[in-house]
Amino acid sequence: MTQTLRLGRVAGIPVGVHWSVLVIMALLVQGLATTVLPASAPGQPAWAYWSVAAGASVLFLLSLLAHELAHAIVARGFGIRVQRVTLWLLGGVAELTDEAPHPRADLLVAASGPLTSVLAGATFAAGVVATSALGAPAVLTAALIWLALINGVLAVFNLLPGAPLDGGRVLRAILWRVHGDRDRASLAAARAGHGIGLILVIAGLAQVLFTGQLRGLWLALVGWFLVSAATSEQASARYRALLGKVPVREIMNPYPLAGRPEQTVGDFTRTVAARAHHRAFPLRDWYGRPAGVVQLADVARVPADARESTPLSDVATQPDLVPVIEASRPAAEVAPAVARGSLVLVVEDDLLVGVVSEADMVRATELARQS
């Protein structure tokens, strides 16, 4: 995901915020301060509504973050590497580098998020009881009621049984356990996600058409995101089914042109980028180990007068954020990263031996279909 602001690390996991969160925050504060809070606690001065609204929005964002971090921390407990956690327009994503090793891990990683939302909702509900017992201002209690409800809604929505929603992952884990076939389970969960997305789009549009309420557009937008995410999940499940146990070594590009982290942007453009028709290049350090990935788009953003002094490492994606896989692993394991548009680096004994791009994946599946 691009246009992300890095916030730092929580429990060693990189946390970022997409710019769209700022828009959502502004809308939330405005909606709370002008509609929700005045309706449930009338007769307060405007500054009270606006400051309580701002505080409640921050708490809401923190409860979203807790939901995603729960996924990430449980995943790490099962040895699944976590690339990062990003908050964006529709909530958050915890990007996992590896697949769950067994159905139980899949189930617990998926369920931990909604469970955290339920816990957050219950905590805010307890806050409601406490503030009313202590006779706190009604506007505070109103904000806590809203926080309890929104976390409940978040838990219920995320438990809808279609991938990529958490409920879809739960469905996948159960089907995986029952039939013993992870690919079939993924495909079924992604199909369910596609169906749920379509229902939300239709329900949202119907609400706009028949009641004239524009908030139906919001539901339709959420549904449309779900449809497109489910479509890419289906593609990735098909990759897995087609490629089976073929090792990455057999589908990778074994002779990737690579840059060096200390090389200047100008030198890289002349000696490496000009010689290949790629948009992303691996970086290789002096010992031959992977040292990140550089996109032509990142290189192009460097001003002309800084090209001969800026090292590639300044504009490249850092090594710990780039998907890396051992050459002997099954090729299907790179499908999720490739579907997200990443260039995957292939290593053997810590040395960079190849890369897998979307083009390499498509080529491999076309060959697999012919045999």
Ligand SMILES: [Zn+2]
């Ligand atoms: Zn979740």
